[in-house]
Amino acid sequence: MLCTFILLVVSFLVNSAKRPSFPPSCVGAAHEFLALVDGQCSYCRIRETNRTYCILYLRSNMLKSKTFVKKTRSGGVMKIVREHYLRDDIWCGSEICTECKQESTVLQKDSCIESDLCSSPHYLVPDTNVVLHQIDVLEDPLIRNVIILQTVLQEVRHRSAPVYKRLKDIIHEKEKHFYTFTNEHHRDTFIEREPGESANDRNDRAIRVAVKWYSHHLDTAESDGLKVVLITNDQGNKEKAEESGLLVYKCEDYIKSLLANPELVDRLALTNDETKDISSSKVLFPEHLPLSRIQMGIKGGTFLQGTFRASRDNYLEATVFVQGEGEETTEVILQGLHNLNRAIHQDVVAVQLLPREEWVAPSSVVLLDEREAKDEDDTEEEEKEKAMKIIADDAARKPTGKVVAIIKRNWRPFCGMLNSSLIKESTRHLFTPADRRVPRIRIETRQAAALLSQRIMVAIDGWPRHSRYPHGHFVRSLGAAGDKETETEVLLLEHDVPHQDFSQAVLSFLPKMPWSITPEDMAVREDLRALTVCSVDPPGCTDIDDALHCKTLENGNFEVGVHIADVSHFIRPGNALDLEAANRGTTVYLCGRRIDMVPELLSSNLCSLRSNVERLAFSSIWEMDDKANIVKTRFTKSVINSKASLTYAEAQLRIDDTNMNDDITNSLRGLNKLAKILKRRRIEKGALTLSSLEVRFHIDSETHDPIDLQTKELMETNSMVEEFMLLANISVAQKIYDEFSECALLRKHPAPPPSNYDILNKAAQSKGLAIHTDSAKALADSLDMAKVDGFPYFNTLLRILATRCMMQAVYFCSGMDSNFHHYGLASPIYTHFTSPIRRYSDIMVHRMLAVSIGADCTYPDLTDKHKQSALCNNLNYRHKMSQYAQRASVAFHTQLFFKSRGIVNEEGFILFVRKNAIIVLIPKFGLEGTVFFDNKDKTGPKLVFDEEGPSLMVEQHIFKIFDKVKVTISLDDSNVQHQKIRMSLVEPEIPGVSVPVPEVGPMAKKPKLDV
């Protein structure tokens, strides 16, 4: 009825004596105000022709004003007045409705969810708490035709951002038929808060009014007995709804009544019915304080707010990182179940510091929560707690505290496995998450037998005071445990890596095949097809994003070019493909599997700079003299035709082979020569060369099982390519920063705080060496000097330790930060430009560079520093998670490898010494493992731990860092979920501790390598 979108709302201020002239039939009629719609009075239906636009003379009750008081930041009280317009053009969204003039409907006519309780078709209206707690159920494909009221949506938005996001995702999904009804602005469903009524009560009433309106509205001849059902768990609300004649069910009752899918019951979140349980068992945990006291406490300094990080190794210990003034953070240690007080990894908590004399040192014990679910006595726990508390001197003691309240829960669905229950028919089970920092969760399920050997997902619902474990519910099953597919799925889910197939919307933005370079492309690009360009990559690489060339100019200088795949030509800003890539952030490389950031057509074909095909590139071309000084730099979009795709080894062979003198080889030699100079200069400036062991699996081509593994070798050509990539990145960083000083996407690597170097210093001192860590240059120099005679591997070990002292390099937006320095590379400015196929940051940098050379146009989000900053946060998060996922994947494949190899004896070095264990690194496999000295069942050997060394005396033998040991490696699959590599000591021989040298098991399979 509002045909034009300008709703002009006019009413009269004139008093009754001066009322304007109405059309004759309206004057004196029963209505006091004139309602004209589309030039027609909606009461008298008389058409008035001289009005061309549509005016709605609203009745005076269509405008409400919302007044409320708000506390301001400075503590004052502010009165806020807002207008609130009511409308009569909000439609019900149902197919059966003939009254509403809606263009498209969401809710289906035959909305059939078969249920015992309600046999006729019905629409569901959940209230806020049902949405908040039972979002897992709502997400099920079975639940369709749901009306989400605006009141509910707003409350959910206010109370939980993650649930709000999930709810919005459901609403957007067409097959779910979720309709949002803007009841707060609807003329008939808006209600005002009554005096003395709380905000919650008002909202409940608003929901009831809306449901009532729907029932009446849809109660027409065509409706076929269609019902509207209110779903609530609130007893009071339910009673009131029944009083006013609404159809209302409790969530549990309704879900249980569903005929189609009885498994859905398992997904119901357990509502903690405090009254029922409180008598049944004793209270285990202290109460959480109310929010008001927490706020006062934090302001007054008695409580500290921070993020709770559970310890990976010890389930009774955790740290809370408290953000202090500015940059500094303090760590507070929490020990013991009581002090952890139901906080779960990643929650934001309030902690209270204990008195100084109760402070403890972080224990170096490795403790796993492995006891049976049933035993409720706490004696064992207390003993363990006692065992942890060592009498440490004052220096080692750290601030210690206890959790007094949880400010924000940060629960997500957890992957893991069900523990087998002692009683077969029991419906209550314990679930062990894959992440060891998360406690076990108690769930109720009737399909336990089927789920036992499977990996499942479980969400936490709550953690009552009298329960040893949090309560949760089953979400879905991922597949059989130990299965390679399932395990990969688990590690992708646990690391939040988006890995679904690309949607049709995303694929629709791909270029149409067959694709070729058009004359329009050629017109705006430099034609570099004649150049001798080649690419050098690891073997088996299909997403080639960089290629190089080098030629001698007439003046004796060199022209060096780095050509990068022009991905930003194919991915245009703002479309679905771009958004998907921005969300994924990076390609994730797992062993034997790659999770692409962009669809394969781009990553392995159109963008990949393969040899002997014409490809679009973004080139950075320098003129350099023979001392590798840059004379001139330019950037251009280009077309190239790579002459060869080489592996590092092939390129190295060509350079070394004096018989070869073709263009490609000469070009490589030129590059290699310049790269050496560049590298030397960079190291002189203080760039660090660190070390970490990377392993490569040889994967069986059919079964995809790992059959051999070797550490990656580095050749001269690796560093050649790396040098030019660094050079390109630095040049581009400078260019885009000059152009976009406020919003350039850069990468920085902060210098680590001095305390990070403690381990390194201690380690070096044990060999009588000193490491200077005042600057990157000093560190690099002293690492070079650190050599021990007869121990060639020492230097590598030291570099591995140094790597662990470093901070994480991060992306940031230049307008939001002032410190750009890259510590590791000793460069004042740095960014990522050279791998746009696998990193989204590079795509952004490409776009900025394209704008700054006038090759492409700018777009709004590119210059918005807040959006850039948000993007950087996502990229950093994805980058971190992808690294963790890669490590987890390597670990999983290492296990598979040792499973097939049986028991192996290897030499290794001690990397760290703990209170009851040593951590050993096996250089051959790049593998790290823990050798435990205490034993669960029997009394262990005598252990004396020295904090200062650090050293550990086992019986008579003293273990120190860097000691060489011999261990046997085998797979411990006693716990299916946490299969781990078990190492036991072989040499030095300690009676009662070390094991005899076992026979090396026969190889399970003849290895056939596919390199």
Place this chain on the structure above:
Amino acid sequence: MAGLELLSDQGYRLDGRKATELRKVQARMGVFAQADGSAYIEQGNTKALAVVYGPHEMRGSRNRTLHDRAVINCQYSMATFSTAERKRRPHGDRKSTEMSLHLKQTFEAAVMTQLYPRSQIDIYVKVLQADGGNYSVCVNAATLAIIDAGIPMRDYVCACTVGFVDETPLADLCFAEESGSSLALALLPRGGQIALLQMDAQLHQDHLEALMDAAMTACKGVSKVLDEVVRRHLQEVSVLTGE
């Protein structure tokens, strides 16, 4: 706590309007007997009074006299009680001075000043309650007051504030919506000439066109309402004078 959702997925704004819809406008002309022209306007919760004196002889410093046209003198002020927190200085601060200048520029473009050489026209506007779009509401009020005073103008001057949220232009912003980028446009709607265009936020140029279109449409919407008000006022007056 999440911030305000300025535009819901269903296309409704905080107060229930759609993106292009204006607030409820109520206006009255001739509210004061002693001034030459006066008007009171309410645009949603923003309320303003405008009073016009003149054209009359130059007062105060005569050296400002222009020999070919009239001088327009504007003064903008906000009532101490117009905002949620009481304000000490109702006028004379930098913001008010700037606003006065903007108003002056706007009306120099619209009033036919060349008809009154060597004279002066005073326009005083006071915001009684501020809830977004103060400049626009003042321009609309002043337009009505000038018409009430019988001073010839090229056209109505209609003003409206528009903002940009979630890639969508919003017309006639209320205070809560004004935090982001907002653009104020004063338009002579018949010819589509711009009397004043002001924006002091960052906006990408790609969005400017959409925003301008929305502003123009909104101003034309306002002009219809103002026209209605003027016609009604004349009708009433003519009834009272017995013509």
